[in-house]
Amino acid sequence: MNIEENLEKKVQVYARPNGPIIIDGDFTFEDEDGNIVKQKRMSLCRCGASRKMPHCDGSHNRVNFKS
Ligand code: FES
Structure with a gap:
């Protein structure tokens, strides 16, 4: 799959609170x-x-991250 084919598919990016x-x-x-x-x-x-990094490992709970 090349980049152009990849861009044709719907990808959603969002932030979890x-x-x-x-x-x-x-x-x-x-x-x-x-x-x-x-x-x-x-x-x-x-x-x-x-x-x-760059993946989330759940540490946001340990450090009580607030956005
Ligand atoms: S470890 Fe989950 S957002 Fe940083």
Whole structure:
């Protein structure tokens, strides 16, 4: 799948209150090593406390993140 095909599919991005950014849909994710992985859902940290950056690991609850 190339980038143009990927953009034709509906992808939703939204912020959970006091939590991560959620990406829902068919999309690809390229990590810092250049690995490209097909995804259907991803939670990205926006509190800064995750131990699995850039992914949310639930640490927003531990640090009582408020948005
Ligand atoms: S938003 Fe969940 S760990 Fe940061």
